[in-house]
Amino acid sequence: MKRVFLFLLIMAMGSTAWAGSSLADKAKAEGKARFYANITAIEPIVEGFTEDTGVKGEYTRISTSKFLATVLTEFKAGKLMADVLQAPLPVMELLKQQGVLAPYRPGEADKYPGWASADGVIQQFGIEYVGLIYNKELVKPEDAPKRYQDLADPKWKDRIVMANPTTHATTISWLVGLKENVFKSEAEWMDFVKGLAANRPMFVTSFGPTPAPIESGEKAIGISMPKYIITKAPAPLDWARLEQPLLGTPRGIAIVANAKHPNAGRLFMDYFLSKKAMSMLASKVGEYVLYPGVYPPIDGMDKAKVIPLRELSDEELAKWGAEFKRIFDAP
Template structure:
């Protein structure tokens, strides 16, 4: 009887909470529409699908400035420290977001949608969202240049003589996510980590700015193998790109977050956008476009996605990122 009473009380509380949320949501939508537009800085190539949902649902145009995570970090830091932020919302990789959090770039926004996500990545102060998706990093290759049976079977295979000068990757002294990934490989490779990095540096044929140029060079056939996000296999493949990825035993992945600007000119539009992105509809749209979202049992349409073992990388602070780039510079830039 007590269990039944508790269940009834819980259901009643949820109904009342939902009913109370309806006018609050209507008020937020009305206020957001009065603000007229939204300025978004981010790094996800897939956010256009969410932008379309937001614009079609609310009639509020999104001005989306997209760049690599390092450039997003630099621009937001510069605007924040100059006291002239132009953004309402920022979305990018987890470590840069945590650096920006410490720099005072974000406002507290305890979104109800944060309850959908695990507690392990929640910010106690609600200045940034939990990680709403992760993006695995791995070995991607051009299937016109490399047959599946000839492709590397693992990271250490990249050190074989046949790959010398034929690997393309982002410059770890410039690209924060590549630096973070290389440092975190220590947890995967153990004692082989340092020798692997030193020998990998001798295999690289070109350094580029970020992960997308890696994929671009692979698609154009300039290099057979590269280190980048494996989601590009699906996203570029939709346009006929001849890409596949190596099924590693474990994939280190980059988490992504979103946050409201501390001095947003359009805070209500910013809050409404965050709610739209983190809604089930928003996350499913991202998954359908190739992202590994934080919804149980939901996978992108990438072959074997449901079989992969994915481990999210830990966050680095600003000093940690600086140390990583400096250490990796001594390895990769001395060649």
């Protein structure tokens, strides 16, 4: 009973802290905070923000492929409704270059790695991690890959699904990231890529469609995101616990320049970066977050090494997309 009481007391203190700050008072006067994001299933965080602060949170989900164009069009027309933006780091960097983002360093930033808030504008809070997920009714844990090289084993021929490596920017960056962070030589990496291509993986447009053919048993394994183990539950999904690190695109959040509700936006960003919100993001959405000690409830994920991918230039994406088209002989 003492533990339960202590937990409830801590939660109550957290809520009171949000409600009692001078920033919260200014935010209440503005009435609402509007949030554009590419991340999905974060309604619990927005609802928690509204309940804990008394400031209404409004969330609009915009797909990654449309995010940059949508925000820039609205911003240049003076009609951007968002006070806070969240997207993959490369998209946020482009928005910063266009003057869309304003400097702000939330107090919670001190809890994160130093590199996650180095520019004082974009706060990185998580990594859109990529791994290997499989149908545990078709693949035994001991038969799952232990290294990325294992995907080139002929036993996986016609049994793999992945986002199209000729057009999907994150998959292109992931493959190049393996070359730069995992494989000992470019020759070894190229052998892996060619072996993967020889196994004739099914291509889909993005990570979103990758779990379905694994769930149905059409494919046994996929290059995908382990978070689907949570969001697709009770689907028979598990992830390959590799000896090598997982790679992924950093996720960023920032305040909009000339935001209509600047104080409410800052309060929302503070709340979003809190341990409470990050714990919800990890537990309910399966996201890999950068808040210390917070992990998605996926067995073994607390022991995994997850590192951010380097941002590739448009020229690099075009170059490697064309190279992978040649290797995979994609239509």
